[in-house]
Amino acid sequence: MTKGPLKHFQDVDDARRTLESAGYVCTPDIATVVFLAAAGDKPILVEGPAGVGKTELAKAMATGLGYELIRLQCYEGLDEAKALYEWEYAKQLLYMQMVRENVNDLLAGADSLADAVDLIAAQADVFFSDRFLLPRPLLQAILSPTPVVLLVDEVDKSDPEFEAFLLELLSDFQVTIPELGTRRAVGVPLVVLTSNAFRDLSDALKRRCLHLYIDYPEADVEREIVRRQVPGLSEALARQMTSAMARIRRLELKKRPSIAETLDWARALINLQIESLSPEAVLATLSVICKYREDSDLVRKDLNGVVNL
Amino acid sequence: MEAMVLKFVDAVRAAGLRVSTVEVMDCLNHLSLVDVLDEGQFATVLRSSFAKSYPERLRFDQLYHLFFHELRERLEPTSEPLADHAEALRQALVDAEPERAELGPIADFLVARPEAYLRLITNLSNPEPAQAAMGDQFGAGLSGIGPRLSVLMALDRVSPLLKAFLEENRHQIPYDLRRALEDEIRRRLSTARRLLLRVDQPLGRGPVEPRAAVADVYGDLGNTPFANLSPREMRRMSDTIATLVRKLRDSASRRFAARARGVPDLRGTLRAAMRTQGTPIVLKFRHKPQRKARILALCDVSSSVWSYARFTLTMLYALQDCFGRVRSFVFVDEPVEVTHHFDDHEVAQALQLVLKSPEITFEASTDYGRMLRLFESRHMDAVDKKTTVIIIGDGRTNYRDPAPTVLAEIRSHARRVLWLNPESSPFWHTGDSEMRTYEPLCNEVRPCQNLNQLAAFFHELVL
Structure with a gap:
């Protein structure tokens, strides 16, 4: 491949800076994959435990580059009408009612029934035009004149049929609407797919995408995230918090706390005006960290270990 | 480079x-x-x-x-x-x-x-x-x-x-x-x-972490392994399982009832209205196609799991009672279909029928490989992309060939393959247990020794 002008980012470092300008602290891994995806027009398939910032990555890409973010949330039963486009039947009907009188004027010149039908046929396209087309996220992303980031969230929750359809779209970036013809993408959108490994995705889809696995962050990366997102937090407390969090994650929990929980916890500690982490402080804010009673019990049992006393 | x-x-x-x-x-x-x-x-x-x-x-x-x-x-x-x-x-x-x-x-x-x-x-x-x-x-x-x-x-x-x-x-x-x-x-x-x-140690099973804690709903009874029950506890256990099944059936049917009603389908209604000059006379509803989950259960009834067999079979019966399309097989070294026994009889009677069935070769020694191959050649048509295959057994195959490729083949045809093991996980990799071979091939493997674990499994299967 010859080195043409690169789209979106200059190099890996540029990608990292852009993401960081949007408040997203990223590892070199993430920056590299984002850069490659942008340079090669490939979708990114992001996997990882819940709450490590999979969706956030797409948002940061959009914010950092100044692009619009178009989001499609997948769920069981999602179909083309909700993902791609739909005709606005109600509007068509309304227009039909309103123009009913004009039809007589139109047909004034017709001599025979055949002529009248021809005259009407010539006007039929009016009702199947962009005016009555309701674009859904996927079509919006394709037709957008400015570059966009398309986030297909939790793609593993959708049905296999939809996945196959998505595959077609992602490989050609064009959509055929029977009444209007084929619409080709103006600019290829940056596509981010996220998955929680709810079910195995098809090999074909995986082959098309660059795979990125985001794990729970290292303690110092997490500290950096907390520092950026929660400004009032003292350096010492952030250090205590993130190492306590790392220890909590090592327990056999039903649901391990993720970055989202760490941020909530930091905000809770600030609101309670706690300066230094003590077992009592953890106990008071336990409901922020653990979402199951069994998990709370586990942490409570090991409070001193968690705070490292 | x-x-x-x-x-x-x-x-x-x-x-x-x-x-x-x-x-x-x-x-x-x-x-x-x-x-x-x-x-x-x-x-x-x-x-x-x-x-x-x-x-x-x-x-x-x-x-x-x-x-x-x-x-x-x-x-x-x-x-x-x-x-x-x-x-x-x-x-x-x-x-x-x-x-x-x-x-x-x-x-x-x-x-x-x-x-x-x-x-x-x-x-x-x-x-x-x-x-x-x-x-x-x-x-x-x-x-x-x-x-x-x-x-x-x-x-x-x-x-x-x-x-x-x-x-x-x-x-x-x-x-x-x-x-x-x-x-x-x-x-x-x-x-x-x-x-x-x-190299053949099981790789990580992906981001889905095995749930460590199981809700403790049934108290002592729920935590007692099936193998250690006294006759009196057994009766209580059967009652509890019956209650569990009833509850599950209720929640499942409620879920389907809400689906059957459906939401009005504007697009369909208007299209139908075109026939009557735009006056909507016939209302259309959007019926979500029900995902017809099929379950195919394979249950080990050999001597090594004899003490559990009663309960695993009760489980099978419960499964079939709860879900519409279940096919049940039991095996020692070859799979035998028992769906009809469970369909036609009460639970106690059905169990008797199965445990006395002449088709099942109780005296043979367990052979998972043979069972899988026979299953593949005789019943593979029962497995499609909507089928959840549940295997209940300890994976102890008397040092015979475990035929992992066949299980992989079954998995590639099925929606998922789940394995319930009546042994606790520390014993899985000992002796003639082939769980080490089978584990990476299944979507999920979990121990199922007592009522709490069973209830948790059923719950997640439905929801």
Whole structure:
């Protein structure tokens, strides 16, 4: 491949800076994959435990580059009408009612029934035009004149049929609407797919995408995230918090706390005006960290270990 | 650069990861875009193009380390004379005992060409069908161990051969080079040994973590293993299971009832209204196509799980009662369908019928491999993309061939394969238990010893 002008980012470092300008602290891994995806027009398939910032990555890409973010949330039963486009039947009907009188004027010149039908046929396209087309996220992303980031969230929750359809779209970036013809993408959108490994995705889809696995962050990366997102937090407390969090994650929990929980916890500690982490402080804010009673019990049992006393 | 990546791809494929040509091309394109001297970026490019799921990623990292770190150093072009001697050694190893086929790949591995060796040990854990069929005969039952043993023995032969080679050439090779060569080869030999012994350990099961804690709803009764119940507790247990089933059926039917009503379908209604000049006379509703989940359960009733059999069968009965389309099979060494017993009779009577059924060969010894193969040839049509296959059993197959390829085949046809094991997990990898082989092939494996675990499983199956 010859080195043409690169789209979106200059190099890996540029990608990292852009993401960081949007408040997203990223590892070199993430920056590299984002850069490659942008340079090669490939979708990114992001996997990882819940709450490590999979969706956030797409948002940061959009914010950092100044692009619009178009989001499609997948769920069981999602179909083309909700993902791609739909005709606005109600509007068509309304227009039909309103123009009913004009039809007589139109047909004034017709001599025979055949002529009248021809005259009407010539006007039929009016009702199947962009005016009555309701674009859904996927079509919006394709037709957008400015570059966009398309986030297909939790793609593993959708049905296999939809996945196959998505595959077609992602490989050609064009959509055929029977009444209007084929619409080709103006600019290829940056596509981010996220998955929680709810079910195995098809090999074909995986082959098309660059795979990125985001794990729970290292303690110092997490500290950096907390520092950026929660400004009032003292350096010492952030250090205590993130190492306590790392220890909590090592327990056999039903649901391990993720970055989202760490941020909530930091905000809770600030609101309670706690300066230094003590077992009592953890106990008071336990409901922020653990979402199951069994998990709370586990942490409570090991409070001193968690705070490292 | 290109050649090195292609060689790596070969190794990755040999180790059992599926890498397509398109992915290789993409990877090479991407490498031209990044700074390849930065190892972090280089590794990320390869990883994001070749490893497309979490378990694959773990495997990839192992291979990457092996290929670019453990085997790259010292013997490579940096030291010309050493590489020459290494080649001579390889030739000597291959020629020494031509009847030992395993020595060839091992010798290649020692001079940094790991593909053949990786392929060899990958094939060990997924035997070819022909080999698997051979394992069916009596005595060949140790098929999983046999080939591995011969590789191990070949590895053991390398050390004396190396010594002999060095002795023979002691005048041609200077002392320090000889030392360097010996150290390096010994280090790689131990890597090869480690790979062989470690490779079939189950890889991580992906981001879905096994749920450690199970809700404790049923108190003491819920935590007592099925095997340790007194007759009185057994009666209580049956009652509790009946209640559990009733509850589940209620929640399942509520869910379907809400679906059946459906929401008004504007698009359909208006389209129907076109016929009547735009006046909506017939209302249309959007009926979501029900996902008709099918369940296919295979339940071990052999003597090793006899104490659980009553409960696993009660479980099967409950499953069939709860869900619309369930087919139940029981097996010792061949699968027998018992769906009709459960359909036509009350639970106690059905259990009696099954446990006394003449079709089931209770006196045979458990053979999961045979069971899977027979299941594949007779009942494979029952498995489609909507089918959840549940296997209930301890995976103890009396050292017979476990036929993992057949289970993999079943999984590729099914929606998911779940395994419930009545033994607790520390015992899974002991003795003749083949859970080690089966575990990476299932979507989920969980212990199911008591009522709490059973209830948790049912709950997640429905919701």
